[in-house]
Every structure is written in structure tokens, then in C-alpha cells.
Amino acid sequence: MDAASVQFGQYPPARRTIVHVSDTHLLAGNVALGGRYDTAANLRRTLESVERLGIRADAIVFTGDLTDLGEPAAYAALREAVEPVAERMGSPVIWVAGNHDERPALRRDLLDLEPSEEAVTGVWDLGGLRLVALDTTVPGWHHGDLDDAQLRWLQGVLATPAPLGTILAMHHPPLPTHIPLFDILELREQERLASVLAGTDVRAILGGHLHHSTSGTFAGIPVSVAAATCYTMNLARPAVEVNGMDAGQSFHLVHVYDHTITHAVVPVVDAPTGDYFSAEWVERMAALTPAERLETFSRKRGR
């Protein structure tokens, strides 16, 4: 018995499920990132966690900084780590470029395309849910931008609505941050993107880049930023002293319902976990009437 086959509340099960992963920052030869972080091991732990979900995700989306230096061997290592997991899950992988990536190598070594500095964009039809990957990177720089050509292309894509609406995936999130360093590396001229998105069917924006999970709205559209698999920003500090730490890694589980989209943060931890709830428990509940379920599971004892 799986969760999608029962409905105990007022919402039918999600129509689509997306796994949102970000900032893997792999290095050739698995050199320790910044001399501190084993990015390959941390990605492996994340992928083990993703596979333990036991779902067939409609897509696994990686929102950029796939590699730290854009090295061909790092893209090869990324494929080697991710593709078998995605294949076992039956899920397509969607790669988004980040400022640490290099477009030519990403195109050649990850996407099997001709190497060029052309923006890495794409459109996927996930059973009626449209996912659009944007490329906010600026060759040679770490801040983000979207040029006229890409905005015109996006406008063309969004001119026709999709049955279940559209999700945008981009590396630099169109959000303010409370950490000064990220303001230097922000997505510039965001009002131009806002004017393209006005009146379209875009229901959510997925981002990365910040190495911590956060959310907000942009032009009225919910924005959800996944933390990183490599290292995360220790936010339990004054904003001017925020630095990386080898802890707090997580990914997001995105559920697309008819009228809302939820983004659950899934910490990648190895912690002792209870075993009270199970498929067998859900099956027992499913055998009851709604009133019996309330009585069994909602009623406070002794009142």
C-alpha cells in the first residue's frame, strides 16, 4: 500500500511529485571542496536518501552549481552517481546550469550536446505539468542575469498554458537574502523577468545558489530554494559571519496538487527513527470508515 492509493483528508493525492536537489559542486578526482567537504560522499548520501523515498518521481531537478569548476571529469562523476539512481526510480533528470558550471563542458559532458556558450535551457512535459529550465548564469561571472534572447524565448514558451501549469527551475533565485555576500551575486534586473511572468501559468519557481533552504514570492509566484548537497550555510550566526558547514544538507520533495504546490525540506541525516507508522498501519486505517478513523486516531483519550 502506498500513500497515493488512499485519501484520508480533503485533498486528493498530489498529481505530480518532483525531487529538487541543488548545488552538488563536484570536483574532478573528488578533491575536497575548499579543503573541507567531500562533495561526492555528500551527494551519495543525498541520493541514497532520495532512493529510500521509494517513489517514481516525475522528475529529479538539479538547480545548478552541478560542478564547482566546470571540469569534464566532474560532470562525468555526476552522471555516474545520479543516472543509475534515476534509472532505478524511473525518473528523468533535469540539469540546470549554475554560476560554478561552465556551459561548454556541461553541454558536452552532461547533455551530450555540442560544446558552446549558448544558454542551457529546456522544456519538459511531465504528464501535463510543464517544467522550464532557465540559465541565469553569466559566462565568466558568479552573479546572475537573463538576457533579452532568453526572456523572449521564455515569453514564447509561456504564451501557451500547460494543462497542469508551469514550474520554472533556475539557479539564482529571484529573492532578496539577509546575507550581504549573496546580494553581490544576485540575479540582476529581476523586474524584466517579472514582466515576462505576469499573467502566465507559472505556479512555482525552484532555485538554488544560497546553500540554505528558503522561500518567498516573486511577482506573486512562490519561490522555493533548496539547500545544497555539498555544504550548507550556517545561518545560526550574525548575517555577516555566515559561512559554510558540513551539516544541514537537504533536498526538497515537491508535491503538485490541483490548487497548490508544497515544498517539503528533507534533511539528509542518519538518525534513529521510529517505526510506529507503516504501510500496514495505513492499510488498517484504509479499512475503516472516515468516522472510525477519526475515532481511532484523532480522539484524545481520557476526555
Ligand SMILES: [Fe+2]
Ligand atoms: Fe553553489
Ligand SMILES: [Fe+2]
Ligand atoms: Fe551558485
